[in-house]
Amino acid sequence: MTDPILSVRDLSIAYKTGRKESVTAVSGIDLDLYERQSLALVGESGCGKTTLGLGLLRLLPGLGEITSGSLTYRLKDGSTADLLKMKPEQLRRFRWAEAAMVFQGAMNAFNPVIKIVDHFADTLRDHSDGKRKWTKAAVEARAGELLETVRLDPDRVLQSYPHELSGGMKQRALIALAIALDPQVLVLDEPTTALDLLTQRSIVQQLHELRKKFGFTMVFITHDLGLAAELADRVATMYAGRIIETGSARDIFYEPKHPYTAGLINAVMPVKGLRPQLESIPGYPPSLKAMPSGCAFHPRCAFATDACKNERIDLDLLTERPLGMSHTAACLHHDQVRFERKCTDTSAARPASIVESETADV
Amino acid sequence: MSETPLLKLSGLEQVFDTRKGPVAAVGGVDLEVKAGKVLCLVGESGCGKTTTARAAAGITRPTSGAVEFRGKPLTAMNAAERTEYRRSVQYIHQDPYAALNPTRTVYSTLTAGLKRHGLVKGRTEARAKAAELLRLVDLTPPESYLDAYPHQLSGGQRQRVNVARSLAMDPKLLICDESTSMLDVSIRVSLLNTLGRLRDELDVGFLFITHDLAVAKYFAWDGEIAVMYLGKVVEHGPTPEVIGNPQHPYTKALIGAVCEPDPDLAKANRSAEQLRSAEIPSLHDLPAGCAFHPRCPAFEPGVCDGERPLLQLAERRNVACHVVARDRRRAAAPDDRTLTFDAVPGSRRPEPESAI
Numbered sequence: 001m002t003d004p005i006l007s008v009r010d011l012s013i014a015y016k017t018g019r020k021e022s023v024t025a026v027s028g029i030d031l032d033l034y035e036r037q038s039l040a041l042v043g044e045s046g047c048g049k050t051t052l053g054l055g056l057l058r059l060l061p062g063l064g065e066i067t068s069g070s071l072t073y074r075l076k077d078g079s080t081a082d083l084l085k086m087k088p089e090q091l092r093r094f095r096w097a098e099a100a101m102v103f104q105g106a107m108n109a110f111n112p113v114i115k116i117v118d119h120f121a122d123t124l125r126d127h128s129d130g131k132r133k134w135t136k137a138a139v140e141a142r143a144g145e146l147l148e149t150v151r152l153d154p155d156r157v158l159q160s161y162p163h164e165l166s167g168g169m170k171q172r173a174l175i176a177l178a179i180a181l182d183p184q185v186l187v188l189d190e191p192t193t194a195l196d197l198l199t200q201r202s203i204v205q206q207l208h209e210l211r212k213k214f215g216f217t218m219v220f221i222t223h224d225l226g227l228a229a230e231l232a233d234r235v236a237t238m239y240a241g242r243i244i245e246t247g248s249a250r251d252i253f254y255e256p257k258h259p260y261t262a263g264l265i266n267a268v269m270p271v272k273g274l275r276p277q278l279e280s281i282p283g284y285p286p287s288l289k290a291m292p293s294g295c296a297f298h299p300r301c302a303f304a305t306d307a308c309k310n311e312r313i314d315l316d317l318l319t320e321r322p323l324g325m326s327h328t329a330a331c332l333h334h335d336q337v338r339f340e341r342k343c344t345d346t347s348a349a350r351p352a353s354i355v356e357s358e359t360a361d362v
Numbered sequence: 363m364s365e366t367p368l369l370k371l372s373g374l375e376q377v378f379d380t381r382k383g384p385v386a387a388v389g390g391v392d393l394e395v396k397a398g399k400v401l402c403l404v405g406e407s408g409c410g411k412t413t414t415a416r417a418a419a420g421i422t423r424p425t426s427g428a429v430e431f432r433g434k435p436l437t438a439m440n441a442a443e444r445t446e447y448r449r450s451v452q453y454i455h456q457d458p459y460a461a462l463n464p465t466r467t468v469y470s471t472l473t474a475g476l477k478r479h480g481l482v483k484g485r486t487e488a489r490a491k492a493a494e495l496l497r498l499v500d501l502t503p504p505e506s507y508l509d510a511y512p513h514q515l516s517g518g519q520r521q522r523v524n525v526a527r528s529l530a531m532d533p534k535l536l537i538c539d540e541s542t543s544m545l546d547v548s549i550r551v552s553l554l555n556t557l558g559r560l561r562d563e564l565d566v567g568f569l570f571i572t573h574d575l576a577v578a579k580y581f582a583w584d585g586e587i588a589v590m591y592l593g594k595v596v597e598h599g600p601t602p603e604v605i606g607n608p609q610h611p612y613t614k615a616l617i618g619a620v621c622e623p624d625p626d627l628a629k630a631n632r633s634a635e636q637l638r639s640a641e642i643p644s645l646h647d648l649p650a651g652c653a654f655h656p657r658c659p660a661f662e663p664g665v666c667d668g669e670r671p672l673l674q675l676a677e678r679r680n681v682a683c684h685v686v687a688r689d690r691r692r693a694a695a696p697d698d699r700t701l702t703f704d705a706v707p708g709s710r711r712p713e714p715e716s717a718i
Contacts, residue, residue, distance in 0.1 A: 044546035045517070166641060196406040197573060198637060201619035223546065226621030230628040249625040267547045269576035271605060271620045272627065275583060280552035284516055 003074055004032040004324070005217050006056070006099075006185060011069035013048075013055045022065075023288040025051045026241045029069070030315075032324045033185070038211065038218035040232035040249075042225060042264070046285055048241040049221045050104065053187050056219065057101055058083055058091060073098060076184060096127035099185035100178040104221075107194060109174055110162035116173055117143055117158040123180050146176040149213070150206055168199035172206065179214060188220040192227055204230055225268050229253055234325060237261045240286055240296035243315070247327035257318055257327070257334040260297050265339065295330070303333040366433040367394040368535050368567040369418055369451075373427035376413050385645045387413040389593040390427070392673075395535060398565040400585030402578040402601070404616070408642060410593040411571045415537050418569055419453045431535075449479055452528035456540040458520035462512040468492070468523050469508040476530050495526040499556055518549035525556065535567045536560070542577060554581050575620055579605050589613050592645065592653040599679020609681045611660045652684060660685045 008031040014022040026048040033039060041049045054060050056071065071083040075098055086094060095101075103109040110119060120143035124134045132138075144154035150172040162170060171191065178186055191207070192200040204227070211218060222228055228235050228249070235252040237245045237260065245258040256262040263281040270276065283300040286292055295313045298304040315328040331337070376388040388410040395401045403411045417424045420436055429436045431447050439447060455461040462471055472492040473482065482488040493504035499522040501507050512520055521541065528536060538557070542550045558581065560566045568585075572578050578587055579601060587605070588598040589612065597610040608614045615637055622628055637657045643649055649656050655666040665684045673680040674687050681687070 044548065168641070196642075197575075197616055197619045198406065200621070202637075204621065224621065225547070225623040226628075229623050229625045230621045232625075253623060253625055264547060265623060267551045268623045269551075269574075269580045270622055270624070271575045271579055271617060272622060275579065278551045278555075278580065280550075280555065281548040282552075284518060284549070285546075 002034075002323070005035050005074050006033040007031070007070075007072045008033075008056070009070045009072075011052075011055065011071065012067045013051050013060065014065055014067045015051075016063045016065070017289075024067070024241060024291075025064070025288060026055065028242055028312075031236070031243070033217055033219065034323045035184075035217055036211075036215050037234060037324070038220065038232050039234045039236060040228035041219065041221045041236050041238055042223065042228050043238035044223060044264075044285055046288070047238045049223075049238050050189055051241075052238070053101070053189050053219065053221045056185075056187055057095055057099055058086075059095075059101065073185070092127060093129060096123060096178075096183060097129060097181045098183055099187065100181070100183040102174055102178045102186065102188040102191055104189040105194060107167060107170065110170065112162050114161075115158070116160055116162065116165075119173075119177055120146070120158075120180060123177055128181055142180065143176075146180055147173065149179075149210065150176045152176070166199075167195050168202065171195060171199075171203055175203075175206070175210070179210065179216070182214065183216060185217045185219065188218065190222055191220060192224070193222075207231060225253075225265060237264070240291060241288065242296070242330070244297070244331070245327075245329040246315070246324075247319075247329075248321070248325050251319070251327040254339070255327075256339050257329040257337050258297075258331045259301050259303055259333070259337050261329075262337050262339045295332075303331075303336055305333070307332055365396065367396050367430075368432060369393075369395040369569065370430040370433075371414070371418060371427065372430070374414065374417055374424050374429065375426040376410070376417055376422065377425045380646075382646050386593055386648075387645065388417070388424075391590075391593075391595055393569075393588060393595070393598075395567045395569050397534065397567050398561060400561060400568040400570055400582040402582040402585065402587045403569065403571045403590055404573060404575060404578050404587060405590035406573060406642060408592075408645070409590040411573075411590055412539055414590070415453070415539050415569060415571050419451055419537050420447065421453070445479070449531045450534040452531055452533040452536055454524055454528050454536060454538045454541040457544055458517050458524055459512075459544075461524050462520055464512050467509050467511055468496070468515075471512075471523065472496075472527050472530055475527065479531065481531075491530070495530055496523075498529060498560075499523075499526045500552065501526070518545055518553070521545060521549075521553060522556070525553070529560070533566060535569065537569045537571075539571045540573065541570075543572065543574065550577070557581065575605065575616060589616070592643065592648060594653065594682065595673060595680070596654065596682045597679060598673065603679055609676055609679065609686050610683050611658045611685070612654050615657075615659070652682070 008029055011029040012024060013026040014024045016022045029052060041052060043049050055066055066084060072080050073083055074080050117140060121139040124139055124142060140158065143158060147154045147157055152169060152172050157165065157173060165173065192203050195203065220231060232249050235247060235249050236243045237258065239260050245256065245261045252261060253265060256265055266279045267281065269278060281300055286296055292299050294309040294311055298308040313330045313332060315330045316334065317326060317328050319327040371391055371393045374388055374391045375386065378385045378387055391414055393401060403414060405411050416422045418429055434443065469489065469492050472495055473488040476482045476488060476491060482491055492508060496504035496507055501519060501522050542553055545553060561568060570581060582601045585601055586599060587601050588595045591612050597604060597613045604613060608617055637659060638661065639657045643653065643656060651667040651669055652671050655661050658666065662685060671682040671684045673682045676686055676690050
């Protein structure tokens, strides 16, 4: 099937800030997501990644509102549905059964006064299609099975309260909860942030396994470019509420064409290999209230010209590929962006042969 | 090296009394920081990094062991020396949102210490000094920040104010507790560069705490890294050595676990060795012998679970591991067959696969 599983058109989301005021947090998002893909939404804090992620499931908080656009899902039965036209009851059945979310901050995502097993009971009873009766035994059986897939011991975890679990265990339980009704799309908001390095690694490994096993489509939101490189087939960079570059993981990490993406990657410190010269992006991200005209990045951009200040810049197709893997960038000067990592010292821990293959690769 | 280190921790132990009994958060740490040098403490949460730093800053009194500043133990200092120590050692906290008093302006925050120590006379001088500090941390023009309240600043700007505040005292030693972990990547680099300039130009020594090995590698390249696990240092040596050629299995696991911003490398990394257990043992009930043995991929029954390993010199650094120590002894006796624990696969980039 070549139809996208989720298709977003011109989506804009605003937050109310006063009686008649609002700020636009996300605007003009076009996105097609195909089956079994994993897409990473990367960007710095305040760029609208979480807002977009919540918007994909219509889970925005009270003050947030989808102001324009459409969100079309292909459901499990093959029909398509516009999420924005769903009534509350339909929406409730849609969430978790079709698309689920792993919320940010595993530490706080559980209700602290409810046992883990009751979280499963609530989710299964509330969001399933209503044909099956979720008795206590059925819930325990299903929850136990799910916990085992994420390598947790059901006997220990089910009857525990969230505070009795470690951060990594909570995150695993949260992932198990998200896949409880076998959703097609899983949105993960910062799935490994606030976890320790080794725990982080085991969650990443776990996600790889689950994806292989259940074949869900994944959207994950992260500020950690390393995680994106690890888990994503496709990457979309966001800045000031817009997607400014999309492409395959290789496009984004080896040949970024938007100066902001290139800047971000240049600012990431690698642990392995050579010690590159890091460059920070000058200035600070803009406030949503006072968005620069034209390309929102122009005040911080080295390539900016007058043309950048005048009008909004749309995504430009650079390399066309099927299934949404095309490389696109919203920059007038993308042909000038050259990405290379400059190295301060080559004497580092690497043997010369590897250094050579490194340079040959770029 | 006859030079007296700026800060010397010897046999530092911090035992907290809890309802479940005593917990040794830090169990015997020996470290030194020299002027203009960086010592990085890395480790997972709960390994005692912050407790060590707090003892070094004189915020808590260690239960045993000594903290020496310029060769003088804290406990033996008189009031004047203690004031001097308090001025010279400054602490930069982790959370830029919580560390600033929300009811004080930037000017007021920056000059509170100066006034307390009588380093400025009068308001004009204080304002000039505060402006100078803001310039030092790249918050320009200073006038637009001096009268701002913390809520008017972004996270990166707040952390810079935090740094400026600690610089006001003209410190000789900065203790940075995860000072960059809450910041976005692009801002993190510029803050680290600012700190690096202080180190190089003002000869400030750093005790730098981080859980991020990449930050440690970037900031402490000319310095040293000490890896802590459950209250003890398990590996300690020059940064390039520790990062490039880790010896202790825990350090290897940490380095192998890093997600690199490089899809090809990440793919190669997937086969990396798994730990035997993902859970960190509780400090209440430390495993016998090497505390890492229940998780260690190089675990050998009878070797690792008996005694506590001591830090031993191995390849220009100290490592606390029975297996590494045994292998070194065997290597020293050439007739013996050597069984070495191979490095975690990682730094080699695979042949690029055909484009997808």
